[in-house]
Amino acid sequence: MNTTLKKPRVVIGLSGGVDSSVSAWLLKEQGYDVVGLFMKNWEDDDDSEYCSTRQDWIDAASVADVLGIDIEAVNFSAEYKDRVFAEFLREYSAGRTPNPDVLCNAEIKFKAFLDHAMTLGADFIATGHYARVRSIEVNGNTEYQLLKGLDPLKDQSYFLHRLNQAQLSKAIFPLGEICKTEVRKIAQQLKLPNATKKDSTGICFIGERPFREFLNRYLPTKPGPILTDEGKEIGQHTGLAFYTLGQRKGLGIGGVKGYQADDGTADAWYVAHKDLKNNVLYVVSGHDHPWLLKPELEAEDASWIAGYTPALGNYGAKTRYRQQDAQCQLVSADDKKFTLAFEQAQWAVTPGQSAVLYDGDICLGGGIIY
Numbered sequence: 001m002n003t004t005l006k007k008p009r010v011v012i013g014l015s016g017g018v019d020s021s022v023s024a025w026l027l028k029e030q031g032y033d034v035v036g037l038f039m040k041n042w043e044d045d046d047d048s049e050y051c052s053t054r055q056d057w058i059d060a061a062s063v064a065d066v067l068g069i070d071i072e073a074v075n076f077s078a079e080y081k082d083r084v085f086a087e088f089l090r091e092y093s094a095g096r097t098p099n100p101d102v103l104c105n106a107e108i109k110f111k112a113f114l115d116h117a118m119t120l121g122a123d124f125i126a127t128g129h130y131a132r133v134r135s136i137e138v139n140g141n142t143e144y145q146l147l148k149g150l151d152p153l154k155d156q157s158y159f160l161h162r163l164n165q166a167q168l169s170k171a172i173f174p175l176g177e178i179c180k181t182e183v184r185k186i187a188q189q190l191k192l193p194n195a196t197k198k199d200s201t202g203i204c205f206i207g208e209r210p211f212r213e214f215l216n217r218y219l220p221t222k223p224g225p226i227l228t229d230e231g232k233e234i235g236q237h238t239g240l241a242f243y244t245l246g247q248r249k250g251l252g253i254g255g256v257k258g259y260q261a262d263d264g265t266a267d268a269w270y271v272a273h274k275d276l277k278n279n280v281l282y283v284v285s286g287h288d289h290p291w292l293l294k295p296e297l298e299a300e301d302a303s304w305i306a307g308y309t310p311a312l313g314n315y316g317a318k319t320r321y322r323q324q325d326a327q328c329q330l331v332s333a334d335d336k337k338f339t340l341a342f343e344q345a346q347w348a349v350t351p352g353q354s355a356v357l358y359d360g361d362i363c364l365g366g367g368i369i370y
């Protein structure tokens, strides 16, 4: 009789970055049978100067080599275009500011990737996200919770809040309990080829390229007036889709002085409202202008991790990544939408972004601000 136990197999998303590389090593140390999977989610175009896919693949493959694990590359660019990019463009053309990384996690990393990993015999999938999964028993059933990563500067639960029970039951986040500084240290000790590689920034398919130019390839310009809160025209915008709430730079109204203090210094202008019907961009002078502060928000397309709506009451919420939790009350909620009332009004609450709800360290899910 063969008594050797088969090691559970984990397929890890190896991006070529340091976080997923160290995650793969940790999993190997923990005794898993680890396989790397590199995804290509965007077809190279004439902007190859901004696209690091080729280098990322080389880095991922050399890390796999150093760690002694197999790696495969898979192309999900068709799925990405259909399920993430199409929605991204729809949202922008509706004047909203979407967060494609949230959708990418729910639709690609934890759907297309997960399905593919299953065909490779995976028991689990893993990523280098800074977040934790915990299973608890509720009335005899197992419930999976998503918790914040312990490194407060890196916690990425915000981006993962649309995962469901089935997805979380298969997920391992090896970096949930360690700090980024520790991850860099491990990478250096292991002499990983990417130990000092810069962290990726921005939306994956946009990378470092100029955002407005990129968007303009897909969305036409539609110029209109820029008005102040007092109705005075002070410039022209190129199309409401190209601006976001709270935006200060790139308005082209630098020559027009904002509210002036006694000492002669003038406040900056901020985008405060988009009037889609009349194609007007409203700006206000001063960071703390009342038009930029919202005591309440409504969110749609709700997604609750536990599979049921949380009880009304007091929680923490983030309306953007890296924000401190804001104390709030969940005043109404169902499986489609919810309303939050904040203890202190929130700055530049932006339609299209995610509002994510927390009970302490537990991420309960969220929805899209409208």
Ligand SMILES: Nc1ncnc2c1ncn2[C@@H]1O[C@H](COP(=O)(O)OP(=O)(O)OP(=O)(O)O)[C@@H](O)[C@H]1O
Pocket (backbone or CB within 6 Å): 012, 013, 014, 015, 016, 017, 018, 019, 020, 021, 037, 038, 039, 040, 041, 109, 126, 127, 128, 129, 199, 200, 204
């Ligand atoms: N192209 C890719 N192929 C496979 N997995 C990926 C890819 N891009 C991201 N991932 C997975 O998703 C995780 C989070 O992605 P994110 O873009 O936030 O990267 P990150 O925090 O910079 O991590 P890393 O340092 O591993 O790139 C990564 O750690 C990795 O496991």
